[in-house]
Amino acid sequence: MMRQILIGMTVSAFCAGAAVAQVAPEAVAFTEGAVEQSLSGAAGNPEEGKKVFATAxxxxxxxxxxxxxxxxxxxxxxxxxxxxxxxxRWSEAQLRGLVANAKMTFDGTIMPSFYKTSGYIRPGDAYTGKAGTEPLPPVLSAQQVEDVVAYLMTFKE
Ligand code: HEC
Incomplete structure (x- = not known):
């Protein structure tokens, strides 16, 4: 019993720590399209990023x-x-900004924004065919953005 309580406390302390480090989609700070700070507070994993890159x-x-x-x-x-x-061509901060919201770098681009919850032109409600109501969940989680950025950092010539 005591042991279960202790485990529970450790898990919630861990989650609380993660929540503090994570940057919410509406709080992302862009400087000329670039985002300096890790959105998840953790480093990205390029292997996971490749899955994000490849998965529909x-x-x-x-x-x-x-x-x-x-x-x-x-x-x-x-x-x-x-x-x-x-x-x-791009720094890590610029790549993070591009993935989070490419419109901050390329005005009017058709590249989707992967880390925002509002400002969509015609949002849909998942695959229901119905219109969605904002705020919508971002397409990628903070960690998935970091993972795909880590993967992009391997694109060197
Ligand atoms: C619907 C098509 C589309 C999708 C999906 C898309 N992009 Fe793009 N992306 C573009 C276009 C178009 C541009 C060129 C910017 C412009 O001029 O509009 C671009 C530009 C970029 C650039 C800068 C180009 C350069 O100089 O290397 C990067 C990096 C990039 N995208 C990464 C990604 C990543 C990572 C994803 C997935 C998380 C992604 N894109 C998904 C269309 C797309």
Missing amino acids: GLGNCVACHAAEITKDIPFPGTVGPTLDGAAD
Whole structure:
């Protein structure tokens, strides 16, 4: 019994710590499109980021972007520019800003914003076909943004 209480306390203390470190979508600070601070308060994992990049229900970046380094991911799209050398062109903070809200870097871009809860033009309610009401959950979690940024940091030429 005592042991269960102790475990419970440890878990909630851990969660409270994580909640403090995490930056909420509406609190992200952009400086000319770039975001200096880790959104999750933790480092990204490039392996997980590759999944975010490749998975349709997550980033689905591959639907619009190809790159030499992603050539094992099938069906790359060509709507967006190829991302070869993205980490040479952009800093980590700029890449984080691009993934969180690309409109802060490219005015009017069709690239989706992956970490925002409002300001959508025609939001849908998941796959119900109904209109959604804001605030909507962000497409990616703070950690998923960090993971895909860590993956992008490996795109060097
Ligand atoms: C619907 C298509 C689309 C999707 C999905 C998309 N992007 Fe983009 N992305 C674009 C377009 C278009 C641009 C070029 C910016 C512009 O001029 O509008 C771009 C630009 C970029 C750039 C800067 C290009 C450069 O110089 O390297 C990066 C980095 C990037 N995207 C990463 C991502 C990542 C990571 C994801 C997934 C989390 C993603 N994009 C999802 C369309 C997309």
